[in-house]
Each structure stands twice: as C-alpha cells, then as structure tokens.
Amino acid sequence: MSEGLQPGREPDRDLRTTEVDLGGLVGVLATHLYSTPLVALRELVQNAHDSHIRRRLEDPDSTVRPVIRVRGDAERRTVAIEDTGAGLTEPEIHAYLATVGTGYTRLLREVTGDQSLIGAFGLGFLSAFSVAEEVAVTTTSHREPAAGHRYRSRGGEQYSVEAVAPRPVPGTVVELLLKPEHAHLADEYALREALARYCALLPIPVHVGDDPTPVNDVPVPWRQEVPGDPHTARMRFATAFGRRFEPLTAFPVTPVDGTTDAVGLLWVQDGGTYGSSDNRDLSVYLRGMLLSEDARDLLPSWAGFIGGVIESTRLTPTASREDLQRDEHYRALQQALADAVVDGLYETARLHPAAWRRILARHGQDLLGAALCDDRLFTLLADDVPVPTSQGDLTAGALRAAGGGAVHVALGSGGGGFEEMLYRAMQVPIARGDRYAVLPFLRRYARLRDCRIVELGSESGNRELFRDPERPLPAEEAAWLSAALTDQGEQLVPARFDPPGLPLVLVPDREAELKARIEDDQADARIPTAALRLARAFTAKTDGTVKARLYLNLASPAVEQLLTAYRTGHTGSTTAAGLLRSLKVIMAAASGSSGSSGGDLTAALAGVGTAVAALTAAVPEGLSVVPDTLSGSGRHDALQGEGTA
C-alpha cells in the first residue's frame, strides 16, 4: 500500500470543496447520458406523469381529468409537452427544476411511499437540452392558480424566470425549440410511433396533436381492469406491441414468490427462425415507463422466437434509465422468465392446439435446440417437435415407427448418398443429422424412449447396416467375385443387408474422398495455406487406396443364384456377374456417389446390352443357358432387386 493511503487515519490536511464546472457537467449530462434523442421526450412525458400523481396526492378532491398532450410543429421546429398536473411555484422552479441532481419527485415518494412516481435522480429534465436550442417551461401551480411563471434557458447552465399570465387550468407546458439536427422530432407521426412504445403501460392517457385517441389505449392485460377472455386481451396487446412479427400465441409472466415481482406478457413471434437466429425482443418497464427496449439478455439464449414486455420495480435502472444493473434481481428475473417461457409453451400445447401446431412448424429447428437446454422443455417436445428427415418433417416417434423401432440419422452433410438410397428402398426415413441440434436431440430421445439409434456414416452405423455374412466366403469365390464386380480402387466386402432385393451397393470412403479433395492441386487456390497444410498433415495419415467398398449382399437371391451358378460351373455366371457390375455402376451414378470410383457408366450401359444379348442368343434345342435355378423365383427376385434399387 502506498504511503498516502492508510486505513483509519484521519487526514490532518485542510479540507476543501471539489469545484464543479457546471457548464461542462451540464453539457456531458445533456448530450452524452442518453443514447437517442427520443429519450428526452420520454423524460419530459415522465415528468408530466409524475406531476399528475403529485396533484392527486396533494389534492385528492381535484376533478381535473389527467391528460398529457404532446404537439409537434414542424414549421416552427417545436415540440410541446403539456400536462394538467401539479404545476410549479416560483421557488419550486429554482429548487427542483433548475437544480441538477435534485427533484421533488424523489422526496414525495419517500414521504408518501407512492411507488407509481417514476422520477428519482433529478436529472431527466436536462435531457431537454440534448435536443433543444432553447427550452421554455410555462407553469401554474395548483397551490397558486392565479400565478403563472415562465422558465427559459439556452443550454441549461443559465436560466431566467418571469411572471406570465396563469394557465387556464393548473399544470405545465414544456416547449422545446429543436436543434436543426433534431428537427424530425417535430413530426407528429414519428412522435406517435415513439410514444406508443414509451407510454404503452402509462396509466394516464397520452395524446399526440389533436388526436382524440391516446397512443396508449390498448388495455394492459395483466392489469385487473381488462374485461373479457384473458387470452384474447393478451393477443390484442401482443399484436399492438410486437413491431416486427405477428404473435402466434401469448402467455403471462407472473411474480414468483419471494424471487421476482415482475409481471407482463411474453409471446411467440411468427417469422421463421433457423437454428441460431436470435429474434429475442424484450422491453422492460419500470413504473409504467419504458426502460429498455432491448433487454433480450433477460430471456434465455435458446428462446430466439420470444418477444415480450415486462415491468418490475425491483430492477435498478442506470442513471440514463436506458439499461438495467446486473444485480441479483436481474439474475432472479432471468430464471423466472425462462420458467415463464416453458410454462407458457406447456399451456399453449394444452389449451391452444392450433397455435401449438403452428409454433412447432414455424420454430421446429429452434425448439430442437431449446429442448436440449431445458429438461422440462425436452419432455414437452420429445414427441411433438418435427425433425427434418429424408421424407420431410417427422416427429421422432414417427421416425422410430417407420424405422422398425430404431431412429436412423445420417451424419453426412450432403444427404442423398448410399445410405439414403438404401433406406429409401426400404421406405425408412432418415433424419438429417447435419441440421442444427438434430443429432443430440435424437440421441437424447433414444435414451429417453429406450430405442435404438442408427447413426449412418459412422463406422458403427455402417456396421448396423451391413451385417457380417453368416459364413465367410471361400477365398477363391471371393477372388472371382472381386475380379468380376469391382473396379479400380474398390474393395469387395461380403455382407448381409436389407432389402434382400438389393444385391450390392457401393459406399465411397469418406476419408478417401476428403483426401482426394485436399490433395487436389487446385485446393491451393481455394484453401488458405495454413489450413491446407494442417489438413494435408491429417489426410497423409489416411491410406486412400480404397476409394469405395462394394458391399455384396449374400442374403440377396440374385447373389445366391450367382454363386450357385459359379459353383456348378454354369457358363452364364460370367454374364450374370457382368450384369451386376453394370447395375453397380448405374446405381452409383444415380445416387451421386460415383465421384471417386464406380466405373464407367457408358461401358456399364453397354454391358447390359451385351448381357441381354448373351442370355437371349439362339441356342440349340434342349441346351439352355439359363439353369433352372435362375429361371424360377430366384431370377424373378433378382430382377425385382434391380427394379427397386
């Protein structure tokens, strides 16, 4: 610790008072405290509101109907905020309006305990100077209805007060002569837009210009006086408030015992969200006044589809009253809002099935991810949320039923590879594991519902697809088949798989594919050097000589017949093998997996013609090239196999 700072020791120096450069301070407060010029209007409307509350507290018998009116005059470049509240006496102008850091409002709240008063810092009025060249406040106090005073100031540092005629009814009008750069604030259309948001929860009607309808005329659904069905009232409010999206449903936020006092409304927004898109939109009000328009961090990060409005007296605003202190109340509210979203979705699923279906269709992708973040949400969504599959969106339950009790998910990115072709032949839908949250969601679903998950494209998934043959093929037969069926870079793998009608399938080696792509000379031009060096260091470890595996289905009648023919020395076996080889090439070309191998398509097509010609060539009476085994049901199956594949 330095010598100058010692705890507990009284300084024995002369105490002097810190000087304040008032001009500088006023300038900073007026110009830099607030992020948008509209905040000045909010502060002045809020003062008008507080003044009405003051009037009610001091003069409970008053019959004056509280009204706030804001007028813009584009030609004169002025905005005026008018109230019929308490007004100010001349000493009050000096003591409160013109004293930075002191206001009457906070005192009044402390004395009366009235929590509907908004002002606290004694700073807000200064914001008028951030948008105005000159400010005039003409006021008549309800205590001295025969006296009028006008405060005037340019810049806020110096001011004058003069006696003027009293206002017809007590109250105040604050007039701003706007700086040229803020002239747009005088546009009444823009004023209406901004004030509708700022004042949505204010209990006193706020009018713009001569409009007889207040900007805040939509009933606030969590206030008791709203008549009719609560859901209708909620939807009405959400529709009026949600600026960017139509609401699909709306549900309440209610105080959580001892934790938060927040009340309000949340809604599910229409408008597609994909994966990580974040359209969270939360406005926070304190004592009826908008504090923050973008308090999205109070909502759970997975709730990109939620909009809402809440109010709470426990949150502490920053002095600019545009943001919130991140204190324990803030954190408690975060938790409460996450619970409110989950409760609301449960309520929607139960009470509003049509809206629930729209939400699932609209936000399925987001909900898949959301379900992973919240256990209760997972339970709600496990059987309802649509999962993108090769056969369109399906629930995990439908996916499982169509997969014979297992959910199938493809890990590859392209889709449409051999797995898909194989499963299409079996009518089994495959979930798109490359889409946001699909794979972890299905893994969790499989654990919850105790069902099998088959991950295609992984080694275990391929093993699941291609089972080992019951008996290994004799080496000599395997060698003959390999020579007859494979092309360069292909490896023959005898196996058993479904459907039995499919005699063989060619599966490209994904790592070899990657290696070929990375080692391609042109990769230099497309991939940054450092990344390419790393990638090549990795692919150097993969062998890459096997570009594709040809799985031969020993459970297929066509293959069985072929082997029988070969074993009996039937002359047609070579022709039949040639046909299968052509089939392989044609299927690989059709499934788009012929890139790295698979043979020449033109040659394969020609091969079909040659085989047909050989099988149908005129032969002497009594000498058949087609043995019985191939002319019966086995042959029929073999042809069917070609057809289905």
Ligand SMILES: Nc1ncnc2c1ncn2[C@@H]1O[C@H](COP(=O)(O)OP(=O)(O)OP(=O)(O)O)[C@@H](O)[C@H]1O
């Ligand atoms: N329209 C008005 N009618 C009557 N009194 C007003 C009006 N506007 C301002 N005042 C008085 O001027 C005081 C200072 O206003 P100012 O906006 O600077 O601070 P505040 O409203 O008290 O607090 P905050 O900075 O939190 O808004 C108020 O407390 C109030 O006593």
